[in-house]
Amino acid sequence: MRLTFEACSLIFTLGNLVASQSQSAGRKDTNNITIVNFNNEQMRITWAARVLFPGENVSFSYTFNRGQLKAWKPCPTYLLHQGINSGCQFKTEGSTLTISIMNSNGSKELFSKRLKSDFYIKPSRPENVTFLWKDDTVTVSCNEPKRGAICLRLELQYKSKFDKEWQSKISTCCSIGEQGFDPRKCYSLRVRLKRLAPQCNVVNYSSDWEAETFWMNGTSLDSCDEIKTQKNTIILLSCILAVLLMIFLLLILLCKCQRLQKSVMPVIPDPKYVFADLFNDHSGNFEEWIDKIEHPRVQNKVEYEESECTIEEKSQQEDKNSDKVESKDIFSFSGAAENDHSKTSQNACLMPASSATVSLAGFPILMNDDMYVML
Secondary structure (H helix, E strand, O other): OHHHHHHHHHHHHHHHHHHHHOOOOOHHHHHOEEEEEEOOOEEEEEEOHHHHOOOOOOEEEEEOOEOOEOOOEEOOEEEEEOOEEEEEEEEOOOOEEEEEEEOOOOOOEEEEEEEEHHHHEEOOOOOOOEEEEEOOEEEEEOOOOOOOHHHEEEEEEEEEOOOOOOEEEEEEOOEEEEEOOOOOOOEEEEEEEEEOOOOOOOOOOEOOOOOOEEEEOOEEEOOOHHHHHHHHHHHHHHHHHHHHHHHHHHHHHHHHHHHHHHHHOOOOOOHHHHOHHHHHOOOOOHHHHHHHHHHHHHHHHHHHHHHHHHHHHHHHHHHHHHHOOOOOOOOOOOOOOOOOHHHHHHHHHOOOOOOEEEEEOOEEEEEOOOOEEEO
16 A cells, blocks of 8 residues: 555656646746645635736736646636735636736736646645543544545644743644653643645645644643643732731730730729819819819718708607707807707707717717717
């Protein structure tokens, strides 16, 4: 099978060389013309208009001839560069293509070429790419194209954040495996399809890269920067928890210190708060404050004594009426004159609260600090 493939490739290469030499405008013209067959579906031919055809806005025509019949078609879609025709794009309709470039009015042919369109194929991106990470091995696979798979190779490129350049590996379509992946590292991976040259292509065309993916230890990530972000987040949360724990411990220690201080050195009350009215209402004037406090006390004391005296006076009147005994002489240690019973009762009401009444030989005696009065 391999020998057959190599023989076919050799035949295609020789045929392409023969076709490229016929009706050519020289090596210089060929180098300034680019031919691409996109997955054998669309042809795109571009030329350096200002180098090959200075001062000319050329026209383009092509034909996919079958046998000796040629049906020339004008370019359906021109590619412009600074307002000048510099390329043409059209549908691929066969394997043998003949192109012709003429001057603006179509009276003179400036360039022509006959070629094999199959030797200018640029493959499409791999489809349905899957990644399998097992231990230290990564296996990549994709769908096999419907045709031309024998001329395709699957290329895998990968690198970690510690690698400056991509590491590459090429295998037959459409599966590839590579070993040596470190599960602690995050890798960027991408794949594409390559067309073999010169076995299958005149030009070494490759497909565009499939979207880059990021993997770490069998887990797909949005980006390798996500790992760094997660690490920074973990560090930040750890610092916050450590700070909160320290604050909590400091609060507990502060409460313990306050309790110890209160038990060892009791707090001396501030007279400013105990005697708030002394400092707020009297601005610290003690005499004014004590006078204000004593004045209502004296009034209350007098009122209390007068009420007691009134009761005592009534009691004495009742005793006087019941016994019908006249008042005797009143002896006073202070040398006071003899008074009537009503005057004695009046003097008794003026006695201080410290006085007391006792009974001596059947006669009530009122006693205080200054005198003794027999009632």
